Amino acid sequence: xxxxxxxxxxxxxxxxxxxxxxxxDSGKHLQDLPPANAAxxxxxxxxADKLAxxxxxxxxxxxxxxxxxxxERTEALYTLDLQKLQAAAEAAGVALTAxxxxxxxxxxxQMHGAGRSGRGIALILSGWRGFYGWLGREGLVRVNxxxxxxxxxxxxxxxxxxxxxxxxxxxxxxxxxxxxxxxxQTRDECLTELLYGCGLRIGExxxxxxxxxxxxxxxxxxxxxxxxxxxxxxxxxxxxVGAKALQALQRWLLVRRQWLVTDTAAPAPAALxxxxxxxxxxxxxxxxxxxxxxxxxxxxxxxHPHMLRHSFASHxxxxxxxxxxxxxxxxxxxxxxxxxxxxxxxxxxxxIYDAAHPRATLAAKAEADIGEPAGRKPGGES
Numbered sequence: 001x002x003x004x005x006x007x008x009x010x011x012x013x014x015x016x017x018x019x020x021x022x023x024x025d026s027g028k029h030l031q032d033l034p035p036a037n038a039a040x041x042x043x044x045x046x047x048a049d050k051l052a053x054x055x056x057x058x059x060x061x062x063x064x065x066x067x068x069x070x071x072e073r074t075e076a077l078y079t080l081d082l083q084k085l086q087a088a089a090e091a092a093g094v095a096l097t098a099x100x101x102x103x104x105x106x107x108x109x110q111m112h113g114a115g116r117s118g119r120g121i122a123l124i125l126s127g128w129r130g131f132y133g134w135l136g137r138e139g140l141v142r143v144n145x146x147x148x149x150x151x152x153x154x155x156x157x158x159x160x161x162x163x164x165x166x167x168x169x170x171x172x173x174x175x176x177x178x179x180x181x182x183x184x185q186t187r188d189e190c191l192t193e194l195l196y197g198c199g200l201r202i203g204e205x206x207x208x209x210x211x212x213x214x215x216x217x218x219x220x221x222x223x224x225x226x227x228x229x230x231x232x233x234x235x236x237x238x239x240x241v242g243a244k245a246l247q248a249l250q251r252w253l254l255v256r257r258q259w260l261v262t263d264t265a266a267p268a269p270a271a272l273x274x275x276x277x278x279x280x281x282x283x284x285x286x287x288x289x290x291x292x293x294x295x296x297x298x299x300x301x302x303x304h305p306h307m308l309r310h311s312f313a314s315h316x317x318x319x320x321x322x323x324x325x326x327x328x329x330x331x332x333x334x335x336x337x338x339x340x341x342x343x344x345x346x347x348x349x350x351x352i353y354d355a356a357h358p359r360a361t362l363a364a365k366a367e368a369d370i371g372e373p374a375g376r377k378p379g380g381e382s
Contacts, residue, residue: 056096057082060134069234071203081127097135101145104128112152121151158343159310166299167196167311171244173297181276183255188289190245190252191273194227195290195305197245199312199330202283202305204229208272210256216270220249231331239329313341 061079064070070078088107089096111121129146136144162170171192175185194200207217207230218229225241241249252273259276260268271280287304294303309330317326327338 051083051086051090053083054086054096056135056140057086057131060131063134064130071232073203074232077123078127078130081124082131084124085128085131097141099132099145101143101149104145104149108149108151118152125149125151159314159340160301160307161310161314162299162303162307164315167308167315170294170297170299170303171196173293175296183259183276184289186248186251186255187273188293190248191286192290192293192308193245193248194241195308196312197242198227198239199309199316200227200229200239201231201309202286204231205305206271206273206281206283206286209270210253210272211270213270220272222246222249229331233333235331235333237328237331310341313338317341 060082061075064078065075085099086096089099089103092103094100094103108121108125111124112118125146129144132141132144132146135141171189191205194205195202204218208227209216209219212219212221212228218227220227220241225246226238227241228236228238230236256272256274259274260278269278269280273281273286275281275285283305290305290308291302294301313326313330316329317323320326323335323338323342326341327335330338332338
């Protein structure tokens with residue numbers, strides 16, 4: 001494909017990725033590619049994290065940050081992916097603007113052979129595809145070498161969600177072990193209620209301010225029981241806040257005021273959720289607190305923030321069956337992203353059927369007697 005006309009703004013640039021919070025391989029660099037002397041080119045190429053950034057890469061990152069307004073986390077992941085690309089190109093002895101589909105296929109094969117998952121490769125290719133799309137619009141390359149290139153296919157895992165009982169058990173959990181400060185439990189209860197009760201992303205949660213303002217990324221209107229948040233791609237949305245979450249929030253606001261009284265000289269922080277030092281909580285802080293709370297509550301699996309978002313979506317869909325409503329509540333741009341929860345919903349219905357229907361019980365027993373699995377697949381297949 002040749003670039004013969006200037007496309008519409010946004011064409012060819014990868015959208016914000018759907019699951020950045022849970023990407024497991026984003027911290028890896030070029031170790032997925034073999035050494036430079038393994039039929040790659042220059043044996044003296046530097047490691048990806050020690051290369052001086054290519055000027056074209058820096059220009060593209062400025063473009064996605066300023067013009068595309070992608071989230072900081074998304075930009076960080078694009079930076080890592082382009083470091084891999086630059087290191088691979090230098091190892092092969094080619095300029096970034098001279099990379100061909102042959103190079104790309106070789107690098108994909110090397111990453112796959114080194115054990116990187118198909119999903120991880122697909123995410124990397126998404127970043128590279130957007131970069132070359134931008135180079136084409138700038139007139140710096142004639143062909144996008146990533147177009148038509150696909151990562152190895154892998155089965156799509158279902159999102160991990162809690163059962164309703166487990167989610168309620170986590171939200172209602174009380175403990176005396178609060179690191180010497182009872183206010184921590186109040187704050188952690190509120191965090192849990194908002195993550196599960198509103199389906200917020202962790203970035204949306206930490207972006208909440210205590211008071212609405214022109215600079216606020218998000219806030220909660222107690223009077224209308226709505227949370228106004230800034231989601232992916234700079235898109236704003238409003239979601240209802242349930243009664244339990246409102247009660248937890250009101251309790252936390254009282255504690256927050258008490259924490260701020262201890263340091264009247266410092267300006268009051270804007271953040272809704274703060275540490276005892278008055279600073280805005282970080283994503284890692286919330287992950288650590290939630291994991292600890294879930295283990296103390298006796299849940300079999302440590303809980304992370306996105307698991308509560310999955311649980312919110314799954315439980316709302318089970319009760320309402322309204323996929324479009326769940327899409328709006330989650331802030332998904334495409335309904336296909338939301339459709340994964342229909343598979344979770346089917347599993348829930350299948351368990352109810354197996355437990356309640358007498359013929360299902362007999363079938364399961366007969367299959368067990370002859371040594372065949374009694375598994376079930378969506379669509380009635382077994």
